[in-house]
Amino acid sequence: MQAPQNSVDPSEIAKFEAMAAEWWDPSGKFKPLHMLNPCRLDYITTQIAGEFDRDLTAQAPFRGLRILDIGCGGGLLAEPMARLGAGVVGADAAERNIPVARVHAAQSGLEIDYRHTTAETLADAGEQFDVVLNMEVVEHVSDPLAYLTACRTLLKPGGLHICSTINRNAKSYMVAIVGAEVVMRWLPKGTHDWSKFITPEELYDLLSQAGLTPVDRKGFVFNPVTWSWSLSARDLSVNYVTASLKPA
Template identity: 40%
Template sequence: MYSNKLGPLMLGLCSRKAPAACMMRSGVSWTAMCKQRSLRSVCVKTQSQTVPCHTSVRAASQTTVDPEEVRRFQSMASKWWDEEGQFAALHAMNDLRVPFIRDHLLNVHTTRHPGKPLAGLRILDVGCGGGLLTEPLGRLGASALGIDPVADSIGTARLHSSYDPDLRGRVCYRACTLEELSAEEGEGEGEGKKGPAQFDAIVASEVVEHLADLETFAFCCGLMLKPGGSLFITTINKTNLSYALGIVVAEQLLRLVPSGTHDWEKFISPEELERLLESYGFSVQSVRGMLYNPVSGAWSWTNSAAINYALHAVKVRDDAQAEQAEESSSHPAAAHT
């Protein structure tokens, strides 16, 4: 995964409430889309009109990958499946995040498959690391693709999944970035080829707090999701508490985490993340606080999202976009507020 997975372990020490150059192919269509996106004024289009939406909240660098993060996780690529090691908190997080994803998808997709509730759904796991989340999604019946820029992590994921016959033909992995994948899918448009919107759900768990550019991430997710598709994110809030625990205590005082592991400026609050996603055509459906207990090694849901939180958003359907555009055009002043 892109993000450092030791963060949730340290941030869970306190449960009190407190005040978040394209590395892709240079195809003409993708370049044009990047240029349009970098204007940062995202529009809802109909056949006869274009209606501006929110101005997005961050500048665009057009790459999601931070090279320092890639180097850091390269050194840990063989340790993903050590349940007692530095990824122990991530293994334990599956007790919350897997049901969170499953239940929200079942609310949207009503077809039932006994024993394999996510059968028939295609899910993209962004920053999959060693496949800690990709595998359980595959066991629930989903066709799951895990991607990560660290090739050695993908090697670990492939090796581990090969031991489970139930995952064959259901889980696969690629060493690539989200923008590279979306560029390839975009180049596949045309008769007899797949378009970019091919996934029923995208998962980015403990990823966004270490991305180089969240606008590129949101833009690519919008391209890759089918209309009505779900986006699931777990991450760290941007609060004084997260700075105190994740940076000062963990890195500078106790040195339990290597200095420089976290950049507090990359943390993002649920409110800011919601504004960003809405500007790229998503509607946030749910935000829930999460808490890790380092003594018991277990995660639990909490009323406070001051430290860790999980978010579920849905890509606005084409018909809903058209309705929004029609409503905005009938109230021109409202479209610019």
């Protein structure tokens, strides 16, 4: 029997569109990420522009750069990178995130290569990128060193690796677990395992062991009065981000 020319089930697409709308709802369950995203993007774009000598006021300043967003979720970082002109691959180990991200990218008129895969699989395939975005992922993996080594393998010589995570101390337990999961209910209980949080010194050591050269780190600081996030050169007590380079 000849297969139908179009096997798309509109009801299934509608489900994904509904989920995509939730991912991108700034007042929905992903509100914390939407609140943090401008701060993350400020750091990411500044680091990329500085490393690759790009003018952020120019049209499509990241044109010609290939960027990998590991743990891309619904595409909250991948889409801005694409709008800035980069060729973007969004990868996520959670299979259900990929159709959601694809639907929203299509709705936004963006071409992004979303894949249900891992850093290790991409590295084994010989993929190479100018920039690897590794945001809020390393605290969830079973072997951080192996994972970061795969991220280094994925970079071209001289490539930029941006990695954010959560510090491990009493304050981070109260803020990231008790505050975010229990009091504010921003995240489901059990989202984070405090014992897997990584201090800035530990992350710098892991990055170095993985063959990367750390060059910068900043804190993401939440202000409960203004209800907003900002970058800090001194306060890395809870959320923080690092930049490192693969030797040329």
